[in-house]
Amino acid sequence: MTSIVPVVGFALVATIVLALLRPLRPEIAVILGLVAGALILLAVIPRIAQIVALLEDMANKGGVGADYLAALLKIVGIAYLTEFGAQAARDAGEGALGSKVELAGKILILVIAIPLVLAVLDLILRLVGQGVGG
Amino acid sequence: MNVTIIWQIAGIAILVIVIHAVLKSAGRDEFAWLTVLAGLSVVLYLAVRTVSDLFQTVRTLFQF
Numbered sequence: 001m002t003s004i005v006p007v008v009g010f011a012l013v014a015t016i017v018l019a020l021l022r023p024l025r026p027e028i029a030v031i032l033g034l035v036a037g038a039l040i041l042l043a044v045i046p047r048i049a050q051i052v053a054l055l056e057d058m059a060n061k062g063g064v065g066a067d068y069l070a071a072l073l074k075i076v077g078i079a080y081l082t083e084f085g086a087q088a089a090r091d092a093g094e095g096a097l098g099s100k101v102e103l104a105g106k107i108l109i110l111v112i113a114i115p116l117v118l119a120v121l122d123l124i125l126r127l128v129g130q131g132v133g134g
Numbered sequence: 135m136n137v138t139i140i141w142q143i144a145g146i147a148i149l150v151i152v153i154h155a156v157l158k159s160a161g162r163d164e165f166a167w168l169t170v171l172a173g174l175s176v177v178l179y180l181a182v183r184t185v186s187d188l189f190q191t192v193r194t195l196f197q198f
Contacts, residue, residue, distance in 0.1 A: 013137060017144045027174060028147045031181045035143060038181075038188040039136055045191055052195065070197055077196030081189070 007040055030092045041084065071116060075109050082106075139180060146173050 014036035021029040052073060059069045082105025089098035150173035157166035192198075 010137060010140075014140055017140055021144065021147050024151050025147050025170075028143065028150070028177055031174075031177050032140065032143045032147075035139060035181045035184050038184045039139065042184070042188050042191060045188070045195060049195055073196045074198060077192050077198060081192055084188075 007043060010043075011036070011040065033091050034088050037084065037088065041080075045080075068116060068119070071112050074112050078105055078109055078112070139184065143177050143180060146177055149173065 014032070018029055018032055018036070021032060055073075056069060058064075059066070082102055086098040086101040086105075089095075089101060150169055153169045154166045157163075157169060
């Protein structure tokens, strides 16, 4: 079940078909590349569920708030999707558009990370206040 | 891992290329162009289905 062989075989088949198609019909080749990338990700991403379960377990044991873990997971998901979209755009020769997608992903990640940064800042301020008070 | 969709897209592409060549040599340039457009729409439909599947998976997994 946990095998890299189907992924590599699938990628080889897709690469050969793409190499045949690219000079004849570049627009269909772009779509085929997109589909192949999506299928590879689809085959692998359900495995991440195990890692997510492990992270949740660790967070429960360590007493980390559930909303912090949710923000972290959201950031990881945004990173994956952003990378996928940016690579697809870059694959079609639209490097500028790919960079913009990455920029949008970075901004959205920052927006989600604001509560975490605020929590860290709050903690630091409390510690400093305790130090001064004591 | 679903290889059939790759074969489907490759088959549609080959079909489009052949029909395009035949129609172009027959002097029907506008129909050749329409063939390309139709093939592209079908392929795009397949692609959008797969990509939306991926988005849905990521969304459920990372609790968006």
